[in-house]
Amino acid sequence: MEEREISQAVIGRLPRYHRYLGELMADGVERISSNELSKRMKVTASQIRQDLNNFGGFGQQGYGYNVKYLYNEIGKILGLDQIHNMIIIGTGNLGQALANYAAFGDRGFILKGLFDVNPRLQGVAIRGVQVRLMDELEDFLKKNQIEIAVLTIPKTKALEVANTLVNNGVRAIWNFAHIDLNLPEDVIVENVHLSESLMKLSYNISRYNGEHEKN
Amino acid sequence: MEEREISQAVIGRLPRYHRYLGELMADGVERISSNELSKRMKVTASQIRQDLNNFGGFGQQGYGYNVKYLYNEIGKILGLDQIHNMIIIGTGNLGQALANYAAFGDRGFILKGLFDVNPRLQGVAIRGVQVRLMDELEDFLKKNQIEIAVLTIPKTKALEVANTLVNNGVRAIWNFAHIDLNLPEDVIVENVHLSESLMKLSYNISRYNGEHEKN
Structure with a gap:
């Protein structure tokens, strides 16, 4: 087309x-x-x-x-007829929620790896995928063709990790870290800034209150 | 202003x-x-x-x-100088991730309750708030003034729960369920459809691939 x-x-x-x-x-x-x-x-x-x-x-x-x-x-x-190999960096609650979301797999987003800094999570399996520690990330990326990385880590680490991902062939980042990643232009970034969404909600509550006070 | x-x-x-x-x-x-x-x-x-x-x-x-x-x-x-009492319905991974996000509290979003259908979660405390079962919801809403409800439940239950919330005074819904809630016009709904965000990412990958094939 x-x-x-x-x-x-x-x-x-x-x-x-x-x-x-x-x-x-x-x-x-x-x-x-x-x-x-x-x-x-x-x-x-x-x-x-x-x-x-x-x-x-x-x-x-x-x-x-x-x-x-x-x-x-x-x-x-939307590219849903393609297979997209995906990893999740940050296997806390949010990372686990995304890993557990079966519908992603149905749409061609295949979970290939999970990573975390927490040694207690090492080896824990979610949907058959074991959590690896971060020091295995680079080697993993060299051995596997990963297209999408999901970033569910604190903002302080996000840019450093994103650079590692991009330098090892990851082309798209689904970013939940509360920071704008400055990456090369050919890297595709889709941000989900949850607290910004909540602020929009709270704005609309305030606006509604304001309008009602006027009436 | x-x-x-x-x-x-x-x-x-x-x-x-x-x-x-x-x-x-x-x-x-x-x-x-x-x-x-x-x-x-x-x-x-x-x-x-x-x-x-x-x-x-x-x-x-x-x-x-x-x-x-x-x-x-x-x-x-943005209404961040106000206190917004909030409950989370659905205490799975996503609900727990949101409950654990300390920054919300700093911005005036005060977690007052957690609800789930899973009896195994009953009484589990997250940031000092205990998980209640869904059959306690209506009574809880009558006794507490809750402004915002976060919906992190499957879409099949979302509308029914949303109606209960609205009928008991909740004025704003932060909706993570993968459905558009048809609610009265004075109810404020902010949707976070995560899979739609992932599809935008995948569209942009496909478009990028398409452009490179042409060159």
Whole structure:
């Protein structure tokens, strides 16, 4: 498929389309109009059409969307038809939560390694993958082709570890450390800053309170 | 402070300003120009000025920003000067990770309760808060004023639990369940859909691969 430059806002909405289409498939729905999809997802039908037109459309006039076909096509756009070897650095609660999330494996994200600084975790297995200590990381990366590293470690160590990862061939980092990683431009970084999300929530509470005081 | 309707994009950037200003304070920096802040944060100085102008500015020509003052003011806008009583529903790995995150308490998010369906977790204490079983939830909500509930439970149960929360006075939900909650409009919901974030990462890997194949 020819790809133009697609805005990150559109990309950000694709996983949600994928999720709704997956649910429709599970419900046995074979096709859906953009109006119906729009009602379910609470976005306008024109938004849906515009978003999908970025990738060539997929819809047929008067027929709507073939649910399974659209699900698969969006999956391909998202790279879910590929295998992505993944390691998790930091096997605390958050790292374990991510390691235990079976759906990642179903979508091609294959957990190949777990790492931690804590010797008490060494050898503990999560979903059949044993925790290794950090001093094994470089050697492990040289022997295994790892595409994605998940960083669930404190921010003080994050940049140093990220550099080790990148220098040993890791191309993408899913970063939960509360820091912006300054890495070479060809490294793909996706940040999840949980406390920033909580602050947005708290902003919206304050704003709501403020509006109600005025009334 | 008078508030106009501020876009969620601007709000989404405020926690990051807050974080950088906090780091500057920790480094003993007392004031900073928008140009310097711009270099550190890798956003344009005009973006910074525009964002902050939404709230009245804060800068002085030729002086720049007073770091501590700006940190505190942004904190107030984000509601971090308020106390927010919080409970976590779902005390698996993710719930425990969030319960253990000390920085939330420092910012006024006070953990008041932990709930789970698993009887083996009953009475287990995390940061001094004991896990209760779900059948105690309603009674707990009637006796305690809880503003924020964190949902780290499977999506199949999320809407039912969310309705119980809202019917018992909870006003804001930090939702990690992989579902869009259809709740009354005055309930504030902030979603963290982790698998959608991972899909964005994988999209960007695929796009990068695609571009390199073309060259």
